[in-house]
Amino acid sequence: MSRFVLVMAFGLALLGGCDKHAADDPVQDINTSTVTVITIDESQMYQSIDGFGASLTDSSAWLLANAMTPAQRQAAQEELFDPEKGIGLTYLRQPMGTSDFRVSSEMGGHDDYTYNDMLRGQSDYELSHFSIAKDEKYIIPMLQEILAVNPEIKLMGSPWSAPHWMKQGENLGGGRLKEDVYDTYARYFVKYIQAYAEQGLTINAITLQNEPWYEPGSYHGTRMEPADQIKLVKKMGPLFAENNLNTDILVWDHNWDQPQYPLEILNDPGARKYVAGTAWHHYYGDVSSQTKVHDAHPDRDTHFTEGSNGQWQKPGFDNNLIRTTREMMHVVRNWSKSFITWNLALDTQNGPKIPGGCDTCYGVITIDQADGSFSRRPQYYTFGHTSKFVRPGAYRIDSTDTATTGIENVAFMNTDGSRVLIALNSDASAQNIKVEWNGKSFKYPLPTRAVATFVWNDQPDSPVRVWLTTGDQTKLLNREADLYFSGS
Numbered sequence: 001m002s003r004f005v006l007v008m009a010f011g012l013a014l015l016g017g018c019d020k021h022a023a024d025d026p027v028q029d030i031n032t033s034t035v036t037v038i039t040i041d042e043s044q045m046y047q048s049i050d051g052f053g054a055s056l057t058d059s060s061a062w063l064l065a066n067a068m069t070p071a072q073r074q075a076a077q078e079e080l081f082d083p084e085k086g087i088g089l090t091y092l093r094q095p096m097g098t099s100d101f102r103v104s105s106e107m108g109g110h111d112d113y114t115y116n117d118m119l120r121g122q123s124d125y126e127l128s129h130f131s132i133a134k135d136e137k138y139i140i141p142m143l144q145e146i147l148a149v150n151p152e153i154k155l156m157g158s159p160w161s162a163p164h165w166m167k168q169g170e171n172l173g174g175g176r177l178k179e180d181v182y183d184t185y186a187r188y189f190v191k192y193i194q195a196y197a198e199q200g201l202t203i204n205a206i207t208l209q210n211e212p213w214y215e216p217g218s219y220h221g222t223r224m225e226p227a228d229q230i231k232l233v234k235k236m237g238p239l240f241a242e243n244n245l246n247t248d249i250l251v252w253d254h255n256w257d258q259p260q261y262p263l264e265i266l267n268d269p270g271a272r273k274y275v276a277g278t279a280w281h282h283y284y285g286d287v288s289s290q291t292k293v294h295d296a297h298p299d300r301d302t303h304f305t306e307g308s309n310g311q312w313q314k315p316g317f318d319n320n321l322i323r324t325t326r327e328m329m330h331v332v333r334n335w336s337k338s339f340i341t342w343n344l345a346l347d348t349q350n351g352p353k354i355p356g357g358c359d360t361c362y363g364v365i366t367i368d369q370a371d372g373s374f375s376r377r378p379q380y381y382t383f384g385h386t387s388k389f390v391r392p393g394a395y396r397i398d399s400t401d402t403a404t405t406g407i408e409n410v411a412f413m414n415t416d417g418s419r420v421l422i423a424l425n426s427d428a429s430a431q432n433i434k435v436e437w438n439g440k441s442f443k444y445p446l447p448t449r450a451v452a453t454f455v456w457n458d459q460p461d462s463p464v465r466v467w468l469t470t471g472d473q474t475k476l477l478n479r480e481a482d483l484y485f486s487g488s
Contacts (some may be wrong), residue, residue, distance in 0.1 A: 036405045040421065040437040042413055044398035047302070049412065050204075050337040051090030051154050052328075052387035054344040054364050055306070056142060058095070058102035059353050062109055063345050065138035068372040073145070076365065076374055080344070081150040083391070087384040087477075089364075090152050090392050092143070093305050093340050095210070096159040096192060100219040100357025101343055107352060110134050112172055112220065114163040115192060123165045125184050132195045140199050147201070152392050154204040156305065156340075157192060158253060158279075160220030167222065174215030176223045177232075186235035193247050207253035207279045207305065208232055213261070214254070218356025226264040230271040237274025248276035253305055256285030259292045266297045277301025280336070282327065290334035302335040308342035309379055310350075311360035318449045318471025320378035322426045325451050328382055329410045329424065332396055339386070341379060381469045384477045385453045389420045389467075407431050407446065421454040440485035450475075454483070 054060075064073050079086035095101075096115065103109025116130045124130075132140070147153055161172045162185055169175040177185060193203045212224035224232075229251050236249060252262040262278040265271050277300045278293050290302050307327065309320060328339050346363035353359070364383065365374045390412045399411035399421065406427035412420045425431045425446040434443045435454065442464055446452055449471030456464040463482035468475045 035432045035434045035443065036402050036407045037400065037434045037436060038402055038407070038409050038411075038421065038423065039400045040411050040419065040435065041398040042411075042419065042437075045413070046396040046398070047335050047337050049332075049390055049392065049394045049396065050303075051152075051392050052339045052383055052390070053089040053091035053093070053153075054341045055093045055095065056139065056146070056344050057342075058098055058109060058139060059351060060101070060343050060345040060363065061139040061142040062103040062107075062352065063347060063367045063369070064142050066108065067347070067367050067369045068374075072372045072374075076345075076367075077146055077149045079376075080364070081146055081153065083150070083388055086388070087380065088150065088388045088391070089383060090150065090387055091154045091156065091338050091340055092146070092344070093156040093158055094139075094143075096157045096206075097161065098220060099160045099210070100216070101346075101351075101353045101361075103352050104354060109352075110137070114159075114161060114172070114220075115195075116163045116188065118163065118165050120164075120170065124163075125181075127184065127187060127191060130188070130191045130195075132192070132199075136199075140196075140201065143201055144199065154392070155196075155201060156205040156207065156250075156303075157189075157196075157203050158207040158210045158305070159222070160210050161222050162188070172220050173217040174221050174223060176225075177228060182231055182235045186232060186239050189236055190239050190243050190245065193245055194243070203247050205248035205250055205276065205303070207250045208236075209253060210306075211254045211281065212252070213258065216357065219354065226261050229265050230268050233265070233271045233274050237271075240274075248301070249274055250277055250279040250301075250303055250305075251275055253279040253281070255281050255283050256287055256289040258285070259289040262293050263296055266293070266300060272297070272300075275300065277303060277337075279303045279305040281305065282307035282331075287327075287330045287334050290331070290336060294335040301337055303338045303340075304331045304336045305338070305340050306342055307340075308358060308361045309377065310358060310362055316471075317378050317473055321381055321451065321469065321471055322424065322449060324379045324382040325385065325422075325424045326408055326426065328386055329408050329422070332410050333401075345374070381477060382451070385422055385451050385467065385469065388477075389418075389453055389455055390414065390422075391416075394420070405431070407433060416457075418455055418457050422451065423454070424451045425449065437485065440487060442483045442485050444483060452480075456485075 098112050105111050164170045164172050166181040167175040208229050209224045215221045251265045343363040345365050347369050362377050367374045393415040394412045397411050397413050409423045430448050431446050453467045466480040468478050468480050
């Protein structure tokens, strides 16, 4: 798949935007008989939104710290995390220790590690050797720089493996926890949260295990059954309370195809009282599983915590833009408070990384190690149409489900009272939409294979601001001419 390299200054100019008030009304000739109507009903409010983002993996952090000059890194961080200068990402899911996306020690990174590694045959049930020192080399400094750009960032921690001495077979690439380590492993999470807090980094949520029904072998992984997570959360919940930790505990953290797994945990009253919600990945199954679990336990949260893009998917900027935007809409329409993809940044070879795992995954941005420049993947623009405008604390509000028309949409209301509608046209031809709200409406011709974001408030005669990205890349988060509501 070809890389879509854009000049940095050009991208920044687009993000800064310019008001292009066309002399002619771009919607005056719409034929109302072919219009798709989207009705916004903000009296029906659904879940609140925690944020949108990716994972600052070891690979991503190393690239930011080592492949870029300080000026290049500052520009990339502002594009990614500043909602005014860039797209305003607000959530990062952090591996607790290494995953398959880590830089080898030969390149200046690390070999496999957890936060309490011991020699073979040794154990440390008192956790006296616990340390996040390896994260302090470049992961924590990059997180601190990112938080300086956007203090609203939330952090989620997810382990790929417990320390090897806690596991049957003492293998980081698979195996289950030993029966006598659950108390110790619960304290391991407490020490992680406390150690990050000492670095000025709040861990807002943790998952008990990344992909607990997958044992990769070539990189970290741990097998966990529902009974294992029930046992661990019953140890962890009281310890969090004892240590005054407000970190949310999320279960499962795996694919949509196994909704019975989180349901078994949430159906256990002793575990459920400590569980904030369920985390999901997209690699198998259907997004409707999120709603199935939500409907069974509507007072528990839903989070989408990993879904990578990569070379196995249909190529082309337009295909990637449409797929990621559609998935974001479906994920949020099925109750998720977050939409988090995988690597924040990778290089032109989809790394650096160790052998095994995903060799064809893409990051939100691609960094060229030759000169430190970066290009933006299509998912960057999905986030630009979403996280830039839908801020933490916003609520999803009701909007007409128009998926059968070729138009898809989702709507939100921010804490400042602004309304946001994101509309996607996946059709091969332009589509006309009519947006109805509070007895008023506006019309807009949505180009073929394009996504648009509309933002407005409830002040009299206030404009509807419009941003547009087209699949042919002629418009990339372009600020379009303002629209205005009129009598329906």
